């Protein structure tokens with residue numbers, strides 16, 4: 303079942319072993335546990351698609367586990383296996399919200415047993431999907447929101463947006479990772495006469511080399527193997543809209559010269575096509591590295607830089623506008639307490655001071671993630687310094703580790719928080735699912751971590 307995970311708990315080791323040998327388990331990943339307490343810790347960290355648990359166990363019974371799961375992870379269905387003839391246990395199980403119960407022995411009802419497990423997995427997947435849609439919707443309203451901050455730096459950014467939104471001029475947004483470049487790009491689009499048309503975001507470093515040209519400019523049917531039908535490219539689709547070219551500094555040289563041509567002439571051809579096409583797109587580009595340096599290092603075309611830097615918006619890093627931190631923290635605190643239905647009072651003064659003194663190498667995105675995580679994990683009314691995940695597992699502070707380490711840390715955090723749901727984790731990180739998968743592979747992040 304698409305690699306669904308079953309967490310199986312029984313203090314009887316033989317029963318666990320027998321279960322793991324059943325041929326049906328081939329369709330699943332089975333995580334066996336002898337103790338419900340340990341299993342519960344695992345479930346809080348990693349999650350599972352379904353839990354199957356014995357009821358009578360020392361330390362923590364299956365019913366206790368079930369009640370705790372209702373508090374922590376009500377989305378994971380729990381199937382209980384009760385002792386033969388204990389109808390009371392069965393009644394309690396159902397009352398407490400068990401997905402189903404089976405009386406031992408289960409050998410004579412294996413067919414029903416497995417179909418129930420499959421049903422439970424389906425239910426869990428559905429709940430997960432609903433939750434991720436709900437969160438996406440809520441986050442979209444966060445994204446569509448205004449630009450928070452009253453520092454001189456942000457005031458200037460806001461003024462620039464107002465000034466340039468109504469024009470067709472190409473805009474280059476520069477700023478460190480997580481400073482809000484995409485947010486600003488969307489704000490430009492939303493305040494422009496193009497707002498009723500689409501905003502397309504393209505990450506220039508994410509293109510598979512062979513497909514780049516056809517993605518951007520489209521192709522004619524039969525122009526290459528696999529081109530089964532004519533396809534419009536992004537420049538064509540973005541007619542009357544805005545095309546956001548993210549991480550432009552990472553565009554391969556071949557793409558750079560094509561971009562230059564289309565920005566100059568505003569005309570292009572589909573791959574394999576002969577006629578010139580015209581499209582009324584507006585380009586907003588973003589970079590997190592200095593393009594002048596990239597030009598000096600011959601990684602970026604000077605003529606393309608001239609085309610792009612007609613109007614530059616520079617977003618200062620968060621550590622240079624610390625006065626924005628309280629507002630941002632409060633703003634996202636409110637959003638996340640609403641999204642996660644957590645009625646918390648606020649952020650303590652000392653926690654706020656910690657947020658203000660921290661250097662934020664990942665800028666606003668890191669702050670958003672820290673607040674989100676604090677809201678989820680906070681066990682008190684108030685977010686205190688203890689609930690701020692600013693120190694890495696190794697005990698070093700995040701400010702002392704480099705960006706790559708921080709990225710790895712954030713990915714692990716997001717995977718843990720989302721129970722290894724990559725779609726949800728990528729939403730939390732604000733990156734594409736594809737990018738997340740690529741990063742997991744590159745950093746060798748294991749599911750067992």
Ligand SMILES: Nc1ncnc2c1ncn2[C@@H]1O[C@H](COP(=O)(O)OP(=O)(O)OP(=O)(O)O)[C@@H](O)[C@H]1O
Pocket residue numbers: 444445448449450451456477478479480481482483484485486590630666667670732
């Ligand atoms: N001034 C701000 N007010 C409110 N939210 C902000 C602000 N700046 C950034 N954010 C939020 O921080 C997160 C990161 O912003 P965004 O994706 O725009 O950054 P970026 O500069 O494009 O980052 P990267 O270089 O990593 O792609 C988003 O959730 C965004 O909504």
Ligand SMILES: [Mg+2]
Pocket residue numbers: 483484548
């Ligand atoms: Mg971005």
